[in-house]
Amino acid sequence: AQTVTQSQPEMSVQEAETVTLSCTYDTSESNYYLFWYKQPPSRQMILVIRQEAYKQQNATENRFSVNFQKAAKSFSLKISDSQLGDTAMYFCAFMNPAGDMRFGAGTRLTVKP
Amino acid sequence: KAGVTQTPRYLIKTRGQQVTLSCSPISGHRSVSWYQQTPGQGLQFLFEYFSETQRNKGNFPGRFSGRQFSNSRSEMNVSTLELGDSALYLCASSFAPTGEGNTEAFFGQGTRLTVV
Numbered sequence: 001a002q003t004v005t006q007s008q009p010e011m012s013v014q015e016a017e018t019v020t021l022s023c024t025y026d027t028s029e030s031n032y033y034l035f036w037y038k039q040p041p042s043r044q045m046i047l048v049i050r051q052e053a054y055k056q057q058n059a060t061e062n063r064f065s066v067n068f069q070k071a072a073k074s075f076s077l078k079i080s081d082s083q084l085g086d087t088a089m090y091f092c093a094f095m096n097p098a099g100d101m102r103f104g105a106g107t108r109l110t111v112k113p
Numbered sequence: 114k115a116g117v118t119q120t121p122r123y124l125i126k127t128r129g130q131q132v133t134l135s136c137s138p139i140s141g142h143r144s145v146s147w148y149q150q151t152p153g154q155g156l157q158f159l160f161e162y163f164s165e166t167q168r169n170k171g172n173f174p175g176r177f178s179g180r181q182f183s184n185s186r187s188e189m190n191v192s193t194l195e196l197g198d199s200a201l202y203l204c205a206s207s208f209a210p211t212g213e214g215n216t217e218a219f220f221g222q223g224t225r226l227t228v229v
Contacts, residue, residue: 037220045203045220091156100169101146103156 002027004094006104013082014112020067021077021107023092029053034068034075035093039106040085048090051075082111115140117206117221125227131192134224138185138206144168145187146218147179150201159202162187163210191226199228 003026013019025034036048051059051068058066063083067076079086092104118137126132138145146169147159158171162181181187185206191198205218 045205047218093156100171101158103148103158105155 002029002032002094002096002100002102004092004102004104006090006092006107008107009105010108010110012110012112013079015082015084017082018078018080019082019109021079021090021092021109023075023077023104025073025075025092025094025102027073027094027096029096031097033095034066035095036064036066036075036077037091037093037103038086038088039091040088045091049077079109084111084113087111117204117219119202119204119221119224121224122222123225123227125229126194127229128194128196130194131190132194132226134189134191134202134204134226136187136189136204136206136221138187138204139219142206142208142219143185144207144210144218145181145185146205146207147187147189148203148205149173150203150223151199156203159189161210168210194228196228199226201225 005024032053034051038046038048049059049061049064051066058068063080065078087110089106089108091106095101120135144163146161148156150156159173160167160179161169165181176192179189201223203220203223205220207218
């Protein structure tokens with residue numbers, strides 16, 4: 001069974017600095033999808049970034065980038081130039097080709113002014 | 114265009130009752146997935162519907178059921194409610210079923226269910 005582990009329950013960062021959220025997963029699949037979702041206090045889940053396992057190039061979306069290490073089964077999220085609006089819960093998620101999805105427990109990120 | 118709409122936003126039920134939650138996907142989206150979020154278990158997948166058919170089901174008891182209508186709106190039903198069913202229930206919609214083509218899912222704000 002696939003599992004997703006986020007080992008940092010809480011993190012904080014100063015505004016304008018960089019922070020990295022870690023995520024590891026376990027699977028025997030060779031092809032799959034990985035996601036980072038953000039859940040602000042409004043409770044809506046917002047897709048931050050996604051990565052397809054067959055692509056070696058790390059995905060980037062503006063200030064958000066990932067470090068995808070397939071052999072190590074690691075998928076960390078780097079947030080550059082942190083902003084107050086980045087304060088939220090961040091969930092790492094894994095999806096196999098059949099569509100079964102697993103989420104990590106989440107990391108609560110606080111950006112301090 | 115309008116986002117994913119979940120109703121009601123808040124709900125309080127007593128043990129043993131049943132509850133129905135509703136999810137209206139983004140216009141044009143035919144896939145709807147349901148998730149349960151609790152502090153203890155995190156975010157767990159319940160089931161996914163596409164074109165009125167259940168495609169995937171998570172590891173939940175039979176008290177949890179769902180359906181999808183021809184207009185892609187989906188309902189989730191929980192019967193014989195237990196205290197442990199208290200959670201935030203999230204619905205997500207996407208154009209294609211997960212694993213096929215466009216996999217981006219858009220979430221609603223959720224329904225907060227409290228069982229007392």
